Amino acid sequence: MTAISPPRAPSTPPPPPPPPRRRGWNSTGLTRLRREGAIAPIAAFAVFFVVYVIINPELLTRFQLQTASNLVVPLALVALGQLVVVLVGGIDISIGAVMSLCNVVFATQLLTLPVPVAILLAVLVGLGCGLFNGFLVAYAGLPAIAVTLASAFIFGSLAREVLDRPGGGVTKEIYLATSGELLPFVPVALVWLAVIAVGLWLLLQRTALGRHIYGVGSNMESVRAAGINARLTKLLAFGLAGVLTSFGAMMLASSTVTGDPRSGDPYLLSSIAAVALAGAAFTGGRGSIIGTILAACTLGLIGNLLFFAGVNSYWQYVISALIIVAVVGLPVVWRRVAFRVKGIRS
């Protein structure tokens, strides 16, 4: 700092790298994962996977791997959609209905239209549903839970209007392209999930829009005061969620080889549960993609595990509940204990 000089351009010698803070502070992706609450769900999945393989080593056969992925991938995609809405501080009650609607649109359009057009239509329907919710939430200022609850009824009725009983024109080729095997031991569904997840990760972590989405959830007022269009960000987040949901719907229609206007209903609570299990903050601003995917895998496979363990499948909900409470509760308990220990030590 010297005497009066015009503000220096950053042509000054490059700054020395800041001194390493304690414990690799902020320096790794691990810190980001921890900040986004993903450590607990990742650990939970690891434990769950080991237990699963011990109880049922058959999982690692080609057939079971394929059916298991077909089971969890739609849930994982819908959970990612839910995650994006939760990141901006909302919640999407209509996500199951949007899924049903996209599912039947996809299945029925396959009867008459070429496959790419049917896909495009389904994605557009998902986008439209998301933007409808997003507009009411972001620009009309209505609470997300009320808006999406209302639109859930609308989208659900539309789905039944499009197709009132399971059916549609999903063909074997489509099944193979989405739910078959790419290579031995590599189910296609997992590949699609990976592609979409990486794309979403790039969008959320490597574009300004993605960071805005996190920022809007973290502190809407700050983001606005910084001159960012917070409403548009919210609207786009809802639209993005709709698109992700439509992907999940198409994966579901393909793997079951039918369109079904009720197929999305169970995914509403499961998607919220997966986001909760992923350690995301329901006030917004915090949540990780990998955590959500692994949480969805855990929740999606509990039913299978209990089947193989010979437990009545009604228990699957109780077990899911216990896992959620344990994974979400452990960090809270941990913080309390750490605080006590610190107090005793000092």
Add this chain to the structure above:
Amino acid sequence: MSTPTPAPPIATGASTASASAPQTAPPDARPAAPPADALLVATDLVKSYGPVKAVQGVTFHCNPGEVLALVGENGAGKSTVAKMLAGAVTPTSGTIIVGGEPLASGSVKQSRLSGVRCAFQELALVPDWTVAENLSLPDGAPLRGFSQKKSVAAASALLSAFDLPHIDPRAAVGTLSLADRQLVEIARALAGKPRLLILDEASSALTPPGVQWLFTRIRELTAAGGSVIYVSHRLGEIAEIADRGTVLRDGQVAGEFVRGGWTDDELISLMAGREAERFFPDPPERTTDAVALSVTELRSEGLDGVSLSLGAGEILGIGGLQGHGQAELLRALFGAAPAVADEWTIAGRRIKGTTPVRSVRHGLGYVPEDRKREGLALEMSVGENLLAPWLKAYQLGGRPRLAMERGWIDGILSALSVRTRGSNELAGSLSGGNQQKLVFGRWMDRSRTVILLHDPTRGIDVRAKQELYGAIVDLAKQGVGILWFSTEVEELVHVCHRVVVLYQGKVADELTGGRLTADAIVGAAVGSTGSISLTTDEEDLR
């Protein structure tokens, strides 16, 4: 390390403001016509929120290369004016002209594009973003690549260019200290090389070296032709940095001043508008040595071993800059935040820890920081809000209960002269000062041993303040121990028996008798051992 030699604090005329003719007018001169090359001309700005007029017809201008101070008391409308300039608030009427063109109002982005940047007191950083993200994200279109690496590199270049190498660009802003957050906020505003920089109480958490850092940046900016609007109520800083100033009172321009043409007293009476402002009651004589509350080595989040004891009938002030543990201390003592202490007694009874429910039972009362969020149920009636701590789940509520307690409620309302239409009016429809009286009044005449006050006079008008002072002194006369955190040093100096100053979660100093002066409190608050004067120039601040 040498800083540019500042113009002496009391100089004649406006030294760097080339355009403004040397004015010798007294501080209460009416606004002069703006010169033709003024960078900013604000004319008749009005902002009303429903029936409340926050700003009513403010006119001022700012010349290129000039530092214009905007001063006034809390609630005078300074922040609203600053936000209107920054585009965060749309004026109800009035015009803002920047560099000859009208400012597109109501959009922060538009203001930024016209070269107006604002550093808000605490508003505009996203806590979950890293420093680098906060510095780089607000610029540019949303659909564009974002690289953590590049933004970190850009941020560290920027931070080192601004002489802030101690801030880690990869740290989440939420983990930084309040002072560092303000530095980041200022750096972000400076990064755009603005034509007009608005600093809205931007120095409120800065230490003296931090303030000097800020002044160096301001001088760099003005030397390059930029202008600065410096919103503050710290007269010492204004004496040093401001070329001209505009005083706001009750949303109107109360007067203007130029560098050197004013004294502290003139400015204060201009800001306050009446001599009565300076009236503080004396603390009452103490009649007993009984101890109402004592803790040793109280530890909690943000508190690093605080020991203090409060006598019955004593008014003990808590001083210090924001974020040094005052809020945490009160919350911990009331049990609103977990805390442990080696020894902890209330009215002689030893306790191990406490919760709000137990605290009320032990005889504590608490007036929290944010009356709207923590203090009141705004959708409930005045009477129910007064009764809030005394309602048990199994007791009567609603109108029957209000009728039973009529005597007490009316007593409190008239003792504090709460201006309300009656005990059934909604608390939310009262003015700020009257709401504050409710939060305070619920503890009166309820045989309390200790009352914890978190800045109860913040943002309320002068009359309400004096009524609260009177009530506080009356409570102390009745033998209640008062623990009073205030951000207004004058209150601590005049109304308290004793003042404890916190610095970084510890007791920095305890001041009584002759040592209890404003300078001593401020000195201890910034961590210096001796007493310093805020109104002198920078040699003393080292």
